[in-house]
Amino acid sequence: MFSDFKFAWRTLAKTPGFTAAAVTVLALGIGANTAVFSLVHAMLFAPPSYTQPAQIVQVYSQDTKNPKSYRGFSYPTYQDIRGKNSVFTAAMAFNLAMVGVGEKDNTRRVFATIASSNYFSVLGVLPAQGRSFLPEEETPDRNTPVVIVSHSFWKKHGSDPAFLGSQLTVNGRLYTVVGIMPEGFTGTMNLFSCEVWLPLGVYNQVADNFASDNRNALGDRTGTQLLVIGRLKPGLTPATAEPAMKTLAANLEQQFPVEQKNQTFQLAHLSRFGTSDAPHADDEGEMAMLGTLLLGMAGVVLLVACLNLANMLLARGTARRKEIAVRLALGASRWRILRQLLSEGFLLSLMGGAVGFIAALWSADLLVASLGRHMPIDMVFQGGPQPVLFAATFGFCVFGTIAFGLLPALKLSRGDVLADLKEHAGEDTGRRRWRWLPRYPLVVAQIALSLALLTAATLFIRGAGKAAMVDTGLKTERDFILEVDATLGGRTEAQSRILYSTLESRLTVLPGVQSASIASTVPFGMITLDRRVQRAGRRPGPDEKPATAAEGLAFNAYYNSVGADYFRTVGLPLLRGRDFTAVEATSEKAPAVAIIDEALAKKLWPEGNALGQRIQFAKANAPVAKGGGTKGVSMSSDDAGAVKTDDTIEIIGIAPVVRTDLFQKENGSAIYFPFAQGFQGNVFFHVKFASLAPAQEAAAAEQIRRTVREVDATLPILSLRTFAQHLDANVDLWLVRAGAALFSVFGGLALGLAVVGVYGVKAYAVARRTREIGIRMALGAEPSAVLWMILREAALMLTSGIVLGLLLALATGKLVSGLLYEVGALDPVAFTVAPLVLAAAAFLACYLPARRATKISPVMALRTE
Amino acid sequence: MSDSLIKLEGVTKVFLTDEVETHALSGIHMDIKKGEYVSIAGPSGCGKSTLLSILGLLDSPTEGSYILNDRPVQGLSLPERARIRNREIGFIFQSFNLIGDLTVYENVELPLTYRGMPAAERKAAATEALEKVGMGHRAKHLPSQLSGGQQQRVAVARALAGKPAVLLADEPTGNLDSKNGDSVMQLLAELHKGGATIVMVTHDTRFARHADRTIHIFDGRVVQEQVEQAH
C-alpha cells in the first residue's frame, strides 16, 4: 500500500501542472464543505458549553386552562422549587437584560444575565479567574455591585491581567469585576453569549424589562421575571422527572391559590439559541433547514469539482492508455492497476483537503466575524482545527476520491490491450455507440449543477437588491437618528422624561435643523413593539368568537410613542385629522389620544369613519384577529405606560401606512401614541436637516453629539447615524445579503469550476483530434468549417447541460423559495440572467479552443506519427 | 490555355526551427501536364514530402512561384487555399488517414460535404468512387474493421470522389505488404489510364515504372528526370 502511494507521488510529481490544477479544484470543493460544515456543526451539533447537557433541563410554567400560554417564575416561586423539588441536584434562576457598560468615554449596550448565585455551579462551569456569586449577593435588593464577565469581554478589554478586581460602569454605577469566565463559555445558549453576569441582588436596579411585563419587584410572588433551570439527578430524564414537578406545582397552587392559579410545571431540554419562558422555540427547525441548505450547496460544489477532476483524470488517462496497456500486457492484474489509480486520486484528495482545510478555517472565521458585527449579541465561535473538522475533511477526501477517481480508474484499468498498443495515442477508435448523446456527460452534469446553483444565487441576489431598495414609506433623506437611554445611566423615569423633553427642544432649534422628534421605536430597528386594540366598549371573553370589529374583535398593531413633530420630521403627512399637540406629547396628564394608520383604521371601522372614534387596549386573553403588528415584542395589556387598559382613547388622526421591518408579511396596522403616554427608557430622536450633503454629515453628527453633551454630559449615546446608515445596518437586511453573498460564492465557485471543466474538455478534445482536424483541412475544410464543427458539438453539450440545469434550478428555486425575499421561485429575471451568464462563459470557454483548432497546420498535424 | 497543370518556378522551402535553418527545397523547377503520371524519388529527407505538401497547398513555398491550372496560387487566403484543395486536389497518404469514427462511406463523402454538394449528388459520387476502388460492399464499415490495403483503397476513393485535377500520393504503399501494395498501384495505373493526373512519391523503383516519368530529388534539388521505359 505504501509503495502504491510512493509510486503515485512520483507519477503526480511528473506532471506538476496537472497536479496543481487538480489540487486547486479539490481545495475549492473540499474547503467549501469544511467551512460550511464547521458553521453547521457549531450551529446544530456542537455540544453546549455547560457540562453533561443531558442532565440540564428548563422548568416551564404552563397555564392548565390555556396550554399554549407559558410564563416565567417569581423569585419566591423559584426558591420553593429549589427547596422542595425531589428531582434536581440543584436548580438556578436567571433572566436576560440589556445594560449599558462604560468603555472609555463610550457606553456600549451589552446583553447581561442576571443570575442566582448557583448559576455557574448548576451549569458546571466556574469562572476561570476569580469567583462565582456568593449566596448573599442573590438576595433581592441586597444590591452588591459585583459583575462576572465573559472571556471575550475580557479580551475586548485587552486581556488585562489587572481586569479582575477592577471597576466597571454598568448602567451608570461602578461594579467590581469578581470573575472572568473561561473561553468558549456561552451560558445557556450556543454560539450566542451574554457578555456580563450580574447577581439577582441587583435585579431591581438593572433589569430594563424592555421585553415584558416584569414590572414587579423581584421579591414579589406575583412576578414572572425568572427562568428556572435545573440539573437532574443521575438516572432521571425530563419525562421521568416531570410527574414529581407536576405534584410540586399542584402543592404550590394549593399554597398560593392566587399567584399559582392554573399553573403546572413542564420539563424540557434547553433550546440551543433561544432564551424563552415557553418550550420548543421553532428557531431550531429554521436553523436545521438553513444548515441543510448550506451543506447541500457546498455538496454540489464538491460534486462539480469531482466531476471536473474525473474529466481531467479521464483525459490524462487516455494519454496514459498506452502505459497502462503495457503494464497489463506485462501481467499486472486489473486490481493492481485500479489500486494504483485510486492511490493517485486519494493522494490528490489529501493534498486538496489540506489546502482546503486551511482556507476553510480562515473563511469560516471571516464569515462569523462579519455576522458578529451585525448582531446585537456577542457571537462566540470556536473556530480553529478541531478533531471533528479533521474527521469531516477526511470524509470529504474519501468521498471525493470515490466520486472523481473510481469511474476513470475502472474505465482505464479495463484496458483493451491490443487496441491501445496499436492506436495513435489518445485518438478515438471506432464509433461511439450513442452518437446523438453529448460527448462529455460529466461536463453536461457540471453545467447543469452549476446552473442550478447560479440560478439560486441570482434569486438571492435579486432578493437582496429588492431588500436594499425597500420603501419604508417615510421620507428620511436628511434624517439623523440618535439613540440614547437615560435609564442605562441610572436615571429615574421622571428624570429621563425631563431630559428627553429638553433634548428634543434643543435639537429642534439647532441651526440647519428643520424639525426633530422623539420616538420609542424606529422602523427597521432592533426592537418593535406590538399592542392589541379594539373598539371602545365591548370586551368579549376568551371563549367568544367575535367576527368583526363591531362585535369586539381586537387587532394587532405596531406600536410607537412619538413627539409632537414626529410625522413632519419623518415625512409622513397625516391623511386626516391632526398631529399631537406639544402638551399631549409631553404631559402625562393630557387626555388619551392616538393616531392610527389607514390599515388599522380600515380594520376597526371598515366603513371609513374611524377619525374621532374611541378605542381601548384589549385584555391579554381577548380574541384577536390574525395578522397585523410585527414579529417583535408584544407587550401585555397591563404594561402600557400612562394609558391604562380601562381608559378609552380618542383617534385624532389617520396616518399613511409605513413599513416597519423587512420581513413584514402585511404592511401597516400601526398605532401611534404621544411619547408622554408611552414612556420608554430606550428612545430615538429623529433629526431632520433642511439640507444635508454627504460632506456635511460628519459636521451635523458632531453638532448633535455636542448638543447631547451640553444637555447632559453623562447621557450615553448608543448610536448616531443617518437613516440610510440605519437601514443599511439592519440585521434582517444583513441576513438577506449574507444569504445572497453565500449563494454567490457557491454559485461563482460552481460556475468557475464548470467553465474550467468545459474549457479543459474542449482544449483537450481539440488537442486529441489534431490529426483528424488536419485531415479534414487537407480535404478542404475551411477554417470556419472547423470552427463550426467544434462549436456545434459544444452547443450540443451546453444546451443539454443548460436544459438539465434549468430543471434542477426549478427544483432548487422551489426548495429555497421560503428563504427568498420578495422574489418568486420562478423569477423570470433570475431564470434568464443565470442561464445567459453561464452560456456566455461556457461558450467563451469553448470558443478559445475552437479558434485554436482553426490554427492547426495540416502539414504538422499529419506529420505526427 | 496550356496543357500544363502544375508549374513550379524557383521554389524553395526553408524551415526555421530553434535558429536552425533547414533548406528542404532549393530552387525547384517543375512542369506537370494534364493527364501525366509523375513519380518522385529520392533518399529519405531529401524533401519529397515537403514538395508534395506545397503542390497540395498544405504549405506554401518560402520563395518561387506556383501556378496551378493557369492560376498563381501563392498569396491566396487560407479559405481560398482550402477551397482549391477541396476541388482540385486529392490526397493519398502513406498512413491512410481515414477518420476513425466515420464510416467508409462518410469518409469518402467528407470532401464533397465541404464543397456544399447536395446530398443526392454526394451519394452518387461517393458510391461511384467506392465502386471504382472495389469497396462498395464495405460502405457501412468503420476503418478499423478493414485491412490496410482496403483502408488505402477507401483513401483513394476519397481522393478521387470529387474528381480533382490532380491526385497527390505520398508513398501510398509504404504501410502495405507487397500484395496489397501491388493492387493499390494497379488501381492508380487504371485511374491514370482513365485520364487522371497523378503525382506520387515512392521509394520503390518497381512502382515508379507505372509512371510516365520519374523526377529524382537530392538534397532539395531536382537532379535527374527520367522517362520510364514502359511507355
Ligand SMILES: Nc1ncnc2c1ncn2[C@@H]1O[C@H](COP(=O)(O)OP(=O)(O)OP(=O)(O)O)[C@@H](O)[C@H]1O
Ligand atoms: N516542419 C518542419 N520543420 C523543420 N524541418 C522540417 C519540417 N518539415 C520537414 N523538415 C525537414 O525538411 C527536410 C525534408 O523533409 P521531408 O519530410 O520533405 O523529407 P522526405 O523526402 O519526405 O523524407 P522521407 O523519405 O523520409 O519521407 C528534412 O530534413 C526534414 O527534417
Ligand SMILES: [Mg+2]
Ligand atoms: Mg516523406
